[in-house]
Amino acid sequence: MKISVGITGGAGYTAGELIRLLINHPNVKIEFVHSGSNAGNRITDIHEGLMGETDLVFVDSFDLESLNVLFLCSPHGDSRKFMETHVLPETLKIIDLSMDYRHKENAANFVYGLPELNKETIRKTQYLANPGCFATAIQLALLPLASKQLLKNEIHVNAITGSTGAGVKPEVTTHFSWRNNNISVYNVFKHQHLKEIRESLNQLQPNFDNEINFIPVRGNFSRGIFATLYTECDWNLEEIRRLYSDCYKDSAFTFISDNPIDLKQVVNTNKCLLHLEKHTGKLFIVSIIDNLLKGASGQAVQNFNLMFGLDEKTGLNLKSSGF
Amino acid sequence: MKISVGITGGAGYTAGELIRLLINHPNVKIEFVHSGSNAGNRITDIHEGLMGETDLVFVDSFDLESLNVLFLCSPHGDSRKFMETHVLPETLKIIDLSMDYRHKENAANFVYGLPELNKETIRKTQYLANPGCFATAIQLALLPLASKQLLKNEIHVNAITGSTGAGVKPEVTTHFSWRNNNISVYNVFKHQHLKEIRESLNQLQPNFDNEINFIPVRGNFSRGIFATLYTECDWNLEEIRRLYSDCYKDSAFTFISDNPIDLKQVVNTNKCLLHLEKHTGKLFIVSIIDNLLKGASGQAVQNFNLMFGLDEKTGLNLKSSGF
Amino acid sequence: MKISVGITGGAGYTAGELIRLLINHPNVKIEFVHSGSNAGNRITDIHEGLMGETDLVFVDSFDLESLNVLFLCSPHGDSRKFMETHVLPETLKIIDLSMDYRHKENAANFVYGLPELNKETIRKTQYLANPGCFATAIQLALLPLASKQLLKNEIHVNAITGSTGAGVKPEVTTHFSWRNNNISVYNVFKHQHLKEIRESLNQLQPNFDNEINFIPVRGNFSRGIFATLYTECDWNLEEIRRLYSDCYKDSAFTFISDNPIDLKQVVNTNKCLLHLEKHTGKLFIVSIIDNLLKGASGQAVQNFNLMFGLDEKTGLNLKSSGF
Amino acid sequence: MKISVGITGGAGYTAGELIRLLINHPNVKIEFVHSGSNAGNRITDIHEGLMGETDLVFVDSFDLESLNVLFLCSPHGDSRKFMETHVLPETLKIIDLSMDYRHKENAANFVYGLPELNKETIRKTQYLANPGCFATAIQLALLPLASKQLLKNEIHVNAITGSTGAGVKPEVTTHFSWRNNNISVYNVFKHQHLKEIRESLNQLQPNFDNEINFIPVRGNFSRGIFATLYTECDWNLEEIRRLYSDCYKDSAFTFISDNPIDLKQVVNTNKCLLHLEKHTGKLFIVSIIDNLLKGASGQAVQNFNLMFGLDEKTGLNLKSSGF
DSSP: OOEEEEEESTTSHHHHHHHHHHTTOTTEEEEEEBOTTTTTSBHHHHSTTOTTTOOOBOBSOOOOTTOSEEEEOSOTTHHHHHHHHOOOOTTOEEEEOSSTTOSGGGOTTEEEOOHHHHHHHHHHOSEEEOOOHHHHHHHHHHHHHHHTTOOOSOEEEEEEEOGGGGOSSOOGGGBHHHHTTOOEEOSTTOOTTHHHHHHHHHHHOTTOOOOEEEEEEEOSSSSOEEEEEEEEOOSOHHHHHHHHHHHTTTOSSEEEESSOOOGGGTTTSSOEEEEEEEETTEEEEEEEEOTTIIIIIHHHHHHHHHHTTOOTTTTOOOOOOOO | OOEEEEEESTTSHHHHHHHHHHTTOTTEEEEEEBOTTTTTSBHHHHSTTOTTTOOOBOBSOOOOTTOSEEEEOSOTTHHHHHHHHOOOOTTOEEEEOSSTTOSGGGOTTEEEOOHHHHHHHHHHOSEEEOOOHHHHHHHHHHHHHHHTTOOOSOEEEEEEEOGGGGOSSOOGGGBHHHHTTOOEEOSTTOOTTHHHHHHHHHHHOTTOOOOEEEEEEEOSSSSOEEEEEEEEOOSOHHHHHHHHHHHTTTOSSEEEESSOOOGGGTTTSSOEEEEEEEETTEEEEEEEEOTTIIIIIHHHHHHHHHHTTOOTTTTOOOOOOOO | OOEEEEEESTTSHHHHHHHHHHTTOTTEEEEEEBOTTTTTSBHHHHSTTOTTTOOOBOBSOOOOTTOSEEEEOSOTTHHHHHHHHOOOOTTOEEEEOSSTTOSGGGOTTEEEOOHHHHHHHHHHOSEEEOOOHHHHHHHHHHHHHHHTTOOOSOEEEEEEEOGGGGOSSOOGGGBHHHHTTOOEEOSTTOOTTHHHHHHHHHHHOTTOOOOEEEEEEEOSSSSOEEEEEEEEOOSOHHHHHHHHHHHTTTOSSEEEESSOOOGGGTTTSSOEEEEEEEETTEEEEEEEEOTTIIIIIHHHHHHHHHHTTOOTTTTOOOOOOOO | OOEEEEEESTTSHHHHHHHHHHTTOTTEEEEEEBOTTTTTSBHHHHSTTOTTTOOOBOBSOOOOTTOSEEEEOSOTTHHHHHHHHOOOOTTOEEEEOSSTTOSGGGOTTEEEOOHHHHHHHHHHOSEEEOOOHHHHHHHHHHHHHHHTTOOOSOEEEEEEEOGGGGOSSOOGGGBHHHHTTOOEEOSTTOOTTHHHHHHHHHHHOTTOOOOEEEEEEEOSSSSOEEEEEEEEOOSOHHHHHHHHHHHTTTOSSEEEESSOOOGGGTTTSSOEEEEEEEETTEEEEEEEEOTTIIIIIHHHHHHHHHHTTOOTTTTOOOOOOOO
């Protein structure tokens, strides 16, 4: 028996990546992919790489009655509108990839879907808010410290993201002629993901209220987030490594690497890799994810697996690209 | 019951890609990965993206007795040396990724492993010579024509390859500072793959003896081959499309696209996509593959599946990268 | 005494490159840069790399009376409109970078501005049509043959262009997420530059009427055109090299290289480099230019120099980027 | 009268870039380019982009008697060896691009060649130590603060460099297949340039002894350094901007930009661009240079101009590449 899945916002990057994953998921039947602007077009006309794998066509209307789960891949703001204007079948599960329900103050009955933090509540929830990409990379680097109340000073974060983080709509900063071989920053010290990061840290370490100095950087590559972080920490490297290994020993996709790591080690996978160094009083952390997978659609599928009682890795044993 | 697999030349790119595939293959147990220079090192120290998936360590000796199949990923020339200096177990199958046994004149009992051409003999062979990357992209573009004796004039081929085609050993032309944003050609009109291409065409159309004007181009990307071809052809576009669709209707990975195609549609997959256009008397063909997958290790696994009676796509339902 | 220069279409790529050149040209004073959409903005807000070099601001009106020369950098079609709707000062020179006046049939009194072909008429003309980028690279590869009536068969051309060739307006095919690491083709066998190429060849070899099979390729880099060409040719390599060297012995920017060439050798310069090989009966040619310089604004300045009696290289001794 | 120039270490990147600059310098005659390994080869065989500009050939011996200045472009360590083993003509000036004489403790009679800091002593010195690339970008971001004793806390620096910073010798981390689309870090918190940075800051603010937390990042591009810095600062943004503008008002190549800046604005120029933001108590600075120009050979020519009484910008009015 397959799980019946629907997808809205079907022409965007996260929907495309979700389709690429679910097409090969053994327990899934994609019932529809909704896109107002592309209704009638083949999925393969819009999403690269699906040729020969699907005959699906975008639709502009859908029936939720027979559906088991709906993935909301619409732009930020549209998910809340959707929830407020639809009467949903009682058992329908919702996985929202936008930021609409991530913050506690207006999360309604949505659970924040970071499995490394909330696995048990994720298993039981009907509604799930999938974390942001930067937020995922940064939280996974810091949660073990928060779990031991070790965050005592400012945190310094620099994270470089691939262009797919900026979405499918063309902008000056995603024009190839501009972005090729170029580097720039944006939203320095005030990126919108800081709020969900802080909420998760406070869930484990309620008294943490120091600055998180976060510099988001636009990189000249398509996929991935490469984050470096440091903060003061009394523990020695061995203790810290043990702490991190312990925290993530049951994680399906988060690993600690003794060796230095580089971005391509996670590209096209759902993994997060962490590398730890101690420099006198400071703990230095590298955290890397694929922004479209562990940072978006891959984590959404991971949450889907948990919500439906499947093995967490189902459909997510992805071949890394290597190059 | 898993199939016991060994790999030689384990530190190279094709071995790395093969490991990334076989790690997730449901019917495979990797018994050893041999590398003289890396013996004792972890696989994950050398091959990107395998962290968390394997604890394998490179070995410098191995036992072939209990093995079902050996993949030879050593440099060109070493496979023949290996075959000539080892007494092999009677039932051991060999899949050779080098060019040593591709040409009929010295193929010994190796079968040329292009499934679209030789599927039945591949199923039955013990020894298999895996095709070259350019050779695969170019043959798949031309074989349907040869099957109808339609090759009647010169063939014009330009094919751009990613840097991984040049192997792991650093050279001037694979230095990032040089290759980034750069384009160049090499072995113009005399690339070593021309011989296996011609042999396959002659297998279907023995009288073909016209020139194949082949310009190999070094591209500034890591993965993939983008080949354009044209030749004179009397048939109209509809007839040609029908011919190609018919030829590849049972192919697991080769598809005809009505829409124009771009390289990234096949990157990180085992697919070959073909696009056909007719311009007055000329048939124009675009053929794209991932040089490390359909052009090397993916096709090797496809051949492995055939040789062991498995479904041809086992372990090869790869998520396309999209970006 | 400086030459007074005006520029229309000032926000586009060719205008930007022209300004970058003219800012350092010892004989030029830029009187105005016109842009309807950017009037009032600083030049440096739009065109990268000019910070600290100019305080110019875009204007939306201008006076042609005191001007010596006007560069038309507007989109194709707008130049003809401009010429037809303005009464121009009698001595005002016009250099048009669009394709509006390139073809003989509607060139009016514009001279086709390829210095290697028309240097003497360029020196004397008041109105000049600047050649297309592909057209420049391809003509320079073939003109010596045409000058000796050596074009006797089909010509095969494949040319890869950087993304700046597609202009500043964002399109699907210039979105970084799509184009990065990607290759594709467009306008196969029917690119709009074929007409001006054929006209120039016929100027030297009137009887040439064979096919020019031209495949334009979109490359994943910003700048440059890398063209490969071949055609049948009886002459031996030494004779051909002598012919080319002779043809271009007085050229300021076109050189023959004995060694193989790669695209970055001309990037950020006004040069065209040619490399010649003979393969049995075929002459193989590589021709490389920077599409924004020799393929557009650099050649426009070269023509400007000729039209005003300056040394052809004035302001064009550009440091090559190397990397 | 031209100044007679010699270059050692002629096959490396900094020598190549130096030649590209000096070829067009109106006051320079290159007497020789020394390279042991390339003696007899043409300069154009090794250094991209010089075709048609020079017939120079590498030499393996040279005469210093008639020389006015020698640029040492040899690897770190070789300059000191050279100075210790040669008797130099009394008036010969030396410009050393290695790190051998940058640090005060063993600078001998070399002056540290950052014109924004030491212009007057540079004018008068015979021997000059050219600064490091990271060191240049970071110092120019911080010197105005040090000049007012405003550095009172830790400084946080993240700087991404192009691959040319790693030199011509191929390494794992400069293999195109590895570096393309990849990001990584190295020498975190202990990069060798920290020492010269601190010495310059202390020259202006002797009491500064806080940490400089510096994370060097390997970028997937060839040219440029993009540095972000922040530190606590009481002054408001207007005051700080006035301070910076004032400090650099006589600088030929260092400019303050009100608008956000991106790396390509300085690529292929000798400029440093700075952008300043204030976020509550923190001053945030972006500093960008071309690592081979302002970070190496361009600054060497700037110093050369100063040492010979030429206008500082002679030969350095370079066309920015823009793309």
